Amino acid sequence: MAKIKKYGTLPLYIVEDHNEVVPFIHRAIGGKYLPMSDIIFVHFDSHPDLLIPAELKADDIFNKDILYESQSIENWILPLVYAGHISHVVWFKPPWCDQITDKTIQFDVGKCYSTGFLRTSCKESYFVSETLYRPVEKLLNRKTLALTVITVQPTNWQEKHPTEQHNGEHSNKEETCQPVNKMALTAEEDCRKNSNVQSQGKACEGDMKRKCVNGENSTSDKCQITQDTECPTKKQRLDIPQHGSHGNSSQDSLSPLSAIFVSKLENLFEDFKDRHIVLDIDLDFFSTKNPFKELYSSRQFQLLQELYTYTKPADDTDEAITKCVEEREAQLCQLKQVFLSMGDNPERIPKHERCELIQTLVDDLKLTFGDDGVDFGLLHDAGCTCDDTELPHHVSTQEEITLLIDSVQELLCHMYKPTIITMARSSNDDYCPPDQVDIIQDQTLEILQDLYLKLNLTASY
Template sequence: MATILENIKLPIKRNKKIPIYVVEEHNDALQFIYSAIGGKKLPVEGTVLLHLDAHPDMLIDRKLKGEDARSGRKLLPLLQIENWIVPAAAAGHVARVVWLRPPWAKQFSDGTRKFHVGDHPETGLLRVDSKEPYYLSDALFSTLLSNKRELTLTVEELSCETSKEDKMKNLLAKIDITQPYVLDIDLDFFSTGNPFLGLYENINLYDRLLPIFDFPLPESDDVETLEKLVESREQQLQELENLFEHLDKNNSLDSYTGNKSHLYNMVNELASVVLAEAKRLNEVPDWWAVYAGGCTRDQDGLPYHISTKEEIKETVDKALTPLLQSLPVPVLITIARSTDDGYCPPHQVDYIQSLVLESVMKVYDTDEPALYYLNVNIST
């Protein structure tokens, strides 16, 4: 029995050199983690993900079913950049996530927490029992879970200040990285854009979306209160999705047959302003882009910090490299560019990538990086 358990926890094979995979969209990193599991370089269960990013990427598609999360590689086409980690945890492949954030990213408070991910018994949809605002805002909270898995999330800041000896020792003690683990780096950790800030900026669209998509958190966090909140939030999000789906198809809400609620009135008023601006620009509005921007407006919106070239190099030299030198060796390394979607500034991404690769390859014995983003149409 002990041998069986050891085989579950430990990888059976080791890479001669650490592979590095560079992707564009961050969710594409997961296929290489799954391949490492299939190749017995990672265990089927219990992997640690060390995630350096300006965003947690730990949401769940509200319509993703638990059975899909456990469907192996069939899951991959269903994922997006913000929701690829928790489904892997639902399948048991990832047991712990360590999110190292830059100083300007504060979607979670620092520290360690445990929660469960599993299936809602009535709908089969994947949900978590975490009371974090991050999950409440997407109506993802539920205490009623089947097929549940425990997930440990540790959040800590990584900055140039961390390189000071006592602070690095303190950080290492808090994150407690053990093998086997995957080192996962998003280049927007070093400089972070917000693509929605430039969407119809002449009419201040991003600010206009706030009162439409925002919702107040309750003072109490008892389960009954949160369940009512989630039900109300789900209705709000579904109504907004219906409204923007109608706009996408008809470019107007004139023929909308749904509930003419206060939310309808706010979206209708916004639509008239957006249509006028789009007409001025001689273009057709991208209503799903407007909707996606609105979905980021809850809880203070997305992080935004465009670093200088000097700041980027200093962060690599004084934060990333000392961290890597202090860690055990990872099984594999994934790097996301995140520039096509505007999160890593396009004019900086190649510079950041070169510095990060130089740092990683200096510290570890690695293969030549596999630049997957240059061959995104290959079969996976």
């Protein structure tokens, strides 16, 4: 039973697991809050959540009972794209994530004509390693998605983490999907042209018909709202030390984001004017674990990675990528059958070309969990995460959490007011550390209330 508290007109829905957000969005679409299509989805998370349920038939997207049953925390967004609701996803990721490098790309999501499953034409390794790629000509009823990936890196993060390189700044990785030039995130020249740009309180604009007053004759920077409620602009917020993390009087030292980064945001968000925005925040954006690394020992995880090793395509052609997908599908299917069989009979390892490695892994696991304590289904799920990138693992200090909280607040100042907000705690599965999730949630709610004044909060967890 959801606990409902009334805070105002902007709906905010908090759940435990991210796939539980989908029913809420479905209820909002076509109703009071959201249109049927052309929604901008702004996603703060340590994970893209852009996978597809492997055996979800595209036609079942429109059967809500099957859809809700098929989805999990990592694969709930693209079904909304195929249903025609979302046209652009902006994934804001913290500095330690490298699943997809910073860029804007465009690709299709559609129905595979030979299998009927939902698949994508994107050649990013993130999709290929999960066997979700299909050539665009093999997809029916295609829906086009623009994906923008941006790393949120506070200005002084690098000096605190000298060995942690921002993967989007100097990446030489070739973009394998069609680039969208009008939203390319290389705005250094625009930054120089707009070096004096200051926030006009875009978060305070939108359907509440707010008018920002920053004229020469204005005695103070404020947003006048039809309710006669004052909304602080970015400048006012930065003049106040946020959450006790700042003590300097200089506004530049208080700003957690660089001028170049802010200019990129201004250019990106300008294209979202007069469009409906869903703001989605996973609290593991601020601190995250790889739960499999904590479940298994270093040796067990290393054996698992060796067993599920992923070989990249030879080149970027459709033929090479298709061959890679077919080989990866066969590999994962065989291993799934092995571990499903062992779930019924743990003492017998089915015939497999790497049975010696499987035996070594299982023997080691039994030393940890006992003869009957190995969860072979979970073991396969963990193995499927072993490709050319690992699940992110970065348990943040309180100082780091506060720095990222301040950066998100600064960032949202430049974005037009969203239509609805969704939030996932992700603590039951340990992706967001359970001992930190409540503090992170409280700080996140504090900045949202500061930005949007009042919220209509539904806490369902």
